[in-house]
Amino acid sequence: MRPFAYARADDVDTAIATVLARPDGEFLAGGTTEIDLVRQDVLRPGLLVDINDLPLDRVDDLPDGGVRIGGLARMSDVAEAPGVAERFPVISEALLQGASPQLRTMASMAGNLCQRVRCGYFRDAVSPCNKRDPGSGCAAITGFHRGHAVLGTSDKCIATHPSDAAVALVALDAVVRTRGPHGERAVPIDEFFLLPGDTPEREHPLEHGELITAIDVPGAATARRSSYLKVRDRASYEFALVSVAAAMDVRYRTVADIRLALGGVATKPWRARTAERSLLGGPATREAFAEAARRELAPATPLPQNEFKVELAQRAIVRALTALADGDEEGGTR
Ligand SMILES: Cc1cc2nc3c(=O)[nH]c(=O)nc-3n(C[C@H](O)[C@H](O)[C@H](O)COP(=O)(O)OP(=O)(O)OC[C@H]3O[C@@H](n4cnc5c(N)ncnc54)[C@H](O)[C@@H]3O)c2cc1C
Ligand code: SF4
Structure with missing residues (x-):
């Protein structure tokens, strides 16, 4: 594993400023994706800014009957939060069918949205992979692609997005709230995930140093009768x-x-x-x-x-x- 610098921030502005101070700075939440990929030499951050002390782990009701899920709320806590389990069962079910209890206790909701693809060629750090190494080719198209995508593909990349929770959140028209170098913004979740097209290395519209602070799920009576298969x-x-x-x-x-x-x-x-x-x-x-x-x-x-x-x-x-x-x-x- 390559060496990297480590910093820990306890307020949002410091976290953003610390990441921005280095072009190879990245946020570190639960680390269940990030550390795996650093170990495998797929990701090479020069600095990881630990954001686990930021006050972004709450799950709060919104006035319209919706719910605001903090970016650092853990998957297991969100799945069990009464406002989620009762009003948005599809979110709870999706979370509880993801990963393992240990991982769900560590893993954050923002990290879940930003997790990287499970394509074996992306993760082996040596095969041609346009997502990891733009312009190198896609080993999956002519290789092993049983688990890969059949919709939204391009001739550059066919990897599926791996998140379960994101599927539930897309169905419910959630909104991703961020803060970054250019202030705050709210991105409808369907626009948050980008199709690979000619730039599969770009998976979401986050800028360098832009932090997901929360995910808002709007109130909807229909959501009470929902499920995840x-x-x-x-x-x-x-x-x-x-x-x-x-x-x-x-x-x-x-x-x-x-x-x-x-x-x-x-x-x-x-x-x-x-x-x-x-x-x-x-x-x-x-x-x-x-x-x-x-x-x-x-x-x-x-x-x-x-x-x-x-x-x-x-x-x-x-x-x-x-x-x-x-x-x-x-x-x-x-
Ligand atoms: C063995 C295994 C099985 C799994 N199975 C499933 C599964 O079945 N279903 C499923 O959905 N997931 C699954 N996962 C993925 C898991 O849910 C994710 O690894 C986890 O949600 C990532 O969250 P984290 O807090 O650990 O993120 P980290 O690893 O800390 O970060 C992941 C990425 O998100 C970025 N990031 C983190 N927080 C923020 C933020 N607030 N703002 C901006 N960027 C941020 C980081 O910089 C990094 O790029 C599995 C993982 C493993 C290891
Ligand atoms: S499918 Fe995407 S992630 Fe997998 S090898 Fe091809 S470009 Fe890389």
Whole structure:
């Protein structure tokens, strides 16, 4: 492991200024992604600024019925926070199906959004990888790509975004709040995750020294009837092959509101807007769910080893929505 400098900040402005003082400065939260990648020589920060003392670990209710999740709130604390578990079960379920209890106790919500891809070629530090070493090529396209993306890909990168929580947050239209060298801003989460296009090394719009202070989830009655379905090779401690974050309000057998996002199949947490449009105002039936899923996956560009994800994603969407619809009572209360 290469040597790096270490600093610890206890207020937000000092943390930002300390990172900005060096072009190779980075924030360190739980370290569950960052330290792994430094050890593997994939990341080479010259300075890590430990932000664990910053007062950003609260989970607070917002006046609109939403919730503000501090950037340093731990995954396990957020999953169990009453305001989250009761009003936004999809977030709790996504968090509890991620990583392991030990990791969730260390890992922060901002770190979860900023975690790096699990593509083996990115992480081996030597293979051609446009994300790690821009312009070097993509070893996955012609190599092993069973777990890679079928939506939002480019000829430069096909890695899936690994976060579970981000999929739930995208479905619920969360907003990422930041503070950085140019002040504060609020970025809708769907715009926070960038498609690889020609610049896969750029995964989000954060500037150097820009700190995620909180994630706001707006209040939405539909979110109370929401769930996260994760399909993976083993039942725990594994990333998604396909996942579905769904919130749905069914009234008199009609879809009155629907929020749908997919994980494990796309280069960013994938808001399934085509499927939402197909379902909204129509019958809440298995056939309608299957047709919406088919439309969402129609633009998929699978490669030989990950072709199975197209059908798996469609089946997972149908399963998730059927379970939500079956749990609904006539009139839309549950
Ligand atoms: C074995 C293993 C299995 C896992 N399984 C899953 C899984 O199934 N599902 C899942 O979703 N995740 C999974 N993870 C990923 C895990 O959730 C992330 O590693 C974790 O959430 C990162 O949070 P952290 O606080 O440790 O971030 P760190 O490692 O400290 O930081 C990660 C990145 O975020 C940046 N960062 C941190 N905080 C901020 C901030 N406030 N503002 C700006 N940038 C910031 C850092 O500079 C760094 O670039 C797994 C990880 C491991 C090691
Ligand atoms: S898929 Fe992306 S991360 Fe993986 S090797 Fe290709 S460029 Fe690198």
